[in-house]
Amino acid sequence: MGINSQGTAYDFGQLGSAFVNGTDAFYPPKGMVIVAITSLHATDTDFANSGGLISELDEHGNSPWITTEADAHGTGVSAAQNAHNDAGSGAGTNPTGVITLAGADANIKIGMIVEQSTMCPRSLTDPYIVKSISSTTLTVAKESNPRVTAATAGNLATGDAAALHFFENHGGQGFGGIQSTASNMQIPGGATIYGRWTGGKLAGGSIIIYFGY
Numbered sequence: 001m002g003i004n005s006q007g008t009a010y011d012f013g014q015l016g017s018a019f020v021n022g023t024d025a026f027y028p029p030k031g032m033v034i035v036a037i038t039s040l041h042a043t044d045t046d047f048a049n050s051g052g053l054i055s056e057l058d059e060h061g062n063s064p065w066i067t068t069e070a071d072a073h074g075t076g077v078s079a080a081q082n083a084h085n086d087a088g089s090g091a092g093t094n095p096t097g098v099i100t101l102a103g104a105d106a107n108i109k110i111g112m113i114v115e116q117s118t119m120c121p122r123s124l125t126d127p128y129i130v131k132s133i134s135s136t137t138l139t140v141a142k143e144s145n146p147r148v149t150a151a152t153a154g155n156l157a158t159g160d161a162a163a164l165h166f167f168e169n170h171g172g173q174g175f176g177g178i179q180s181t182a183s184n185m186q187i188p189g190g191a192t193i194y195g196r197w198t199g200g201k202l203a204g205g206s207i208i209i210y211f212g213y
Contacts, residue, residue: 045205
């Protein structure tokens with residue numbers, strides 16, 4: 001049994017389904033989404049590289065479901081900047097709690113959560129946040145005390161710069177998953193995957209798609 005985003009329970013197929021075989025694009029009925037896909041192919045069912053599986057966006061503009069569309073995700077992760085904090089390493093060092101970005105990014109806003117394993121480790125209870133941002137100079141604080149600059153947990157020299165991730169405080173998209181491609185978006189015969197998709201396209205195989213709201 002599945003439960004859609006409005007909290008209505010239904011058995012897959014109760015609200016409609018379709019058989020798909022071939023490489024034409026497929027879409028759910030208007031106002032609905034695809035909530036499950038079952039592979040009927042003897043081996044793997046393959047999805048196309050572009051348009052193969054298009055994720056629905058959530059209310060924050062994020063793409064929480066498997067997708068093959070490069071621009072289907074939203075701005076929950078506003079940036080993945082290469083950044084460093086040279087504090088304590090010699091001339092031209094940054095003050096404690098100040099991070100130098102590789103480039104300015106207008107998407108970074110005050111209050112966003114900042115994560116990087118050395119400088120700003122992930123915390124569910126008291127994360128680092130953006131205290132101020134001016135061009136490539138970023139100052140961080142802790143969420144529990146947002147007006148006071150907080151020392152970073154560790155420092156990275158310029159040559160050791162690493163990706164720094166930014167998130168909306170509520171509803172920002174996570175990271176670690178990757179966009180699927182034709183070479184890895186495959187469903188073994190008989191398997192079912194679940195999500196919310198607005199359309200798709202096969203590269204080979206056959207499937208049943210199930211609809212929901």
